Amino acid sequence: MTAVPDRDHIAPFTPTTRSITAPDPVRTALRQAGPIVQVTAPAGGPAWIVTEEALAREVCAHPQIVKDPAMAPLYWDRMTAGLEQTAAEQPSLTTLDGPEHARLRRAHAPLFSARRIGEQSPRIHAIARQLLTGIAAHGAVVDLMADFTIRYPLTVLLDLLGIPLDRLDEAIDACRRMLDDEPDAQQEAIAAIAGLAAAGLQDGGRGLAAELRDRMPAGTTPQELHYHLFGLIFAGQLTTDASIGFLIARLLGERDDPGAGGNENVLASGPGSVDELVRETLRRNPPAPFTLWRFTTTEIELAGVRLPARAPVLIDIQGIDTAPARSPGPDLTFGAGAHFCIGAQLALLELRAVATVLRQDFPRARLTVPHGGLRQSGLGGIQGNRLVVLPVVLTG
Numbered sequence: 001m002t003a004v005p006d007r008d009h010i011a012p013f014t015p016t017t018r019s020i021t022a023p024d025p026v027r028t029a030l031r032q033a034g035p036i037v038q039v040t041a042p043a044g045g046p047a048w049i050v051t052e053e054a055l056a057r058e059v060c061a062h063p064q065i066v067k068d069p070a071m072a073p074l075y076w077d078r079m080t081a082g083l084e085q086t087a088a089e090q091p092s093l094t095t096l097d098g099p100e101h102a103r104l105r106r107a108h109a110p111l112f113s114a115r116r117i118g119e120q121s122p123r124i125h126a127i128a129r130q131l132l133t134g135i136a137a138h139g140a141v142v143d144l145m146a147d148f149t150i151r152y153p154l155t156v157l158l159d160l161l162g163i164p165l166d167r168l169d170e171a172i173d174a175c176r177r178m179l180d181d182e183p184d185a186q187q188e189a190i191a192a193i194a195g196l197a198a199a200g201l202q203d204g205g206r207g208l209a210a211e212l213r214d215r216m217p218a219g220t221t222p223q224e225l226h227y228h229l230f231g232l233i234f235a236g237q238l239t240t241d242a243s244i245g246f247l248i249a250r251l252l253g254e255r256d257d258p259g260a261g262g263n264e265n266v267l268a269s270g271p272g273s274v275d276e277l278v279r280e281t282l283r284r285n286p287p288a289p290f291t292l293w294r295f296t297t298t299e300i301e302l303a304g305v306r307l308p309a310r311a312p313v314l315i316d317i318q319g320i321d322t323a324p325a326r327s328p329g330p331d332l333t334f335g336a337g338a339h340f341c342i343g344a345q346l347a348l349l350e351l352r353a354v355a356t357v358l359r360q361d362f363p364r365a366r367l368t369v370p371h372g373g374l375r376q377s378g379l380g381g382i383q384g385n386r387l388v389v390l391p392v393v394l395t396g
């Protein structure tokens with residue numbers, strides 16, 4: 001078996017701020033270090049990062065590699081590691097595996113299928129148009145990261161789930177508090193979002209929240225259902241929020257300086273060009289640069305490397321998707337295997353709608369700083385980067 005040296009000089013868990021166009025040195029360093037790289041985890045001890053695509057897909061399907069935080073190293077502090085509760089404490093899509101996970105997926109999947117989400121297309125375009133038109137009425141320079149990128153995905157989610165939109169500001173506030181490092185802030189925010197979820201179930205409920213309730217496996221408690229809805233709201237906001245910033249920067253940056261985003265076709269109006277813009281944005285600036293943590297249930301061998309039981313494993317989605325020698329094929333942006341993102345169709349539609357509305361309704365929209373002057377920052381690790389500000393004039 002191959003001994004893998006600790007790669008402590010690679011810092012995948014360190015906060016960074018850099019230009020939108022600056023390459024991420026962590027990706028290259030990890031890739032060069034091998035298909036599976038041992039690093040030091042934020043919560044201490046070794047962790048393994050998979051940098052090779054075939055191995056990544058093998059990990060996603062491996063029966064001895066699970067999501068349940070109960071299998072995390074016993075010495076890990078849950079807060080430092082950023083872990084959810086265990087599957088026994090709080091069953092969820094992101095912590096269950098095997099048949100229990102499959103049952104929960106079956107309850108969710110039809111509600112988030114391409115067909116069901118496609119039916120929402122006119123509504124989601126209308127939401128994007130309405131919000132951007134409202135912002136444009138101010139007529140001045142607006143920072144789209146200040147409000148729009150969080151308000152838009154939350155409006156879509158609340159509307160879809162059947163949660164009254166007069167609760168939107170509460171949802172925005174709670175999602176912001178999820179990222180607060182005050183000790184109780186996160187638990188309070190989870191409770192607030194779960195409370196909003198409950199509002200989608202009142203009076204019979206008319207949205208997907210009520211449909212999900214009716215599809216839940218027998219024995220699901222109201223508290224468990226509220227947590228599943230919390231999971232959809234939080235995962236759906238956090239990821240799309242960051243992606244919209246990069247998408248708009250790419251779209252408007254290309255107007256000023258074709259090639260700024262690295263994709264010559266961005267302004268082309270031919271079929272498929274919005275899809276390509278979205279795909280390229282997600283590939284280069286994924287809101288989930290790594291998968292969530294997985295853990296080995298027993299000692300296993302991966303690519304000739306021995307991993308002990310309870311070994312923490314991440315997949316370097318961003319590094320794999322942007323590898324220079326990568327063969328054409330599906331990206332890992334939304335993961336792979338049983339835990340493939342349940343919200344992928346929704347996220348893609350939200351992003352396409354923003355790009356389409358900006359192109360059609362705001363042909364004079366522009367960045368007020370050079371594209372390369374935009375800054376991205378992030379905490380490192382599983383949380384992706386976000387633009388610090390995105391100053392834009394929508395109608396010039």
Ligand code: HEM
Nearest residue numbers: 093094235236239288291292333334335339341342343347
């Ligand atoms: C551009 C936006 C998005 C990206 C890039 C993204 C990415 C991902 C990835 C990579 C995973 C798999 C994680 C793993 O295997 O450890 C995942 C899972 C998940 N995503 Fe998304 N996501 C996005 C938007 C959304 C939206 C809009 C929703 C809600 C409607 C959502 C809900 C979820 C849920 C619930 C899971 C867990 C699925 C499971 O474990 O079975 N995501 N996402």
